[in-house]
Amino acid sequence: MRTLVLWCPDWPVRAALPDLPRDVPGAVMDGGQVLACNHAARLEGVRRGMRRRDAQAR
Known part of the structure; x- marks a missing residue:
């Protein structure tokens, strides 16, 4: 089996925010933490598992 x-x-960010331009940072939040973020947000220092306030500060 393979x-x-x-x-x-x-993908989660593109599915949740389909009209968001690719160069604009975006994140999907769950329970006050970043569940997923796009490439632009990662360039700003946002990471999965980060608290909402820390992500917004970046």
Whole structure:
């Protein structure tokens, strides 16, 4: 049996915010933490698991 795993780190943000331009930082939050963020947000220092206030400060 073979298993294929595909990881698309920006997909949750693209699905939640389809009209968000790619160069604008965006994140999906869950329970006050970053669940997923796009490339522009990662360039600003936002990471998964980061608290909302820390992500907004960046």
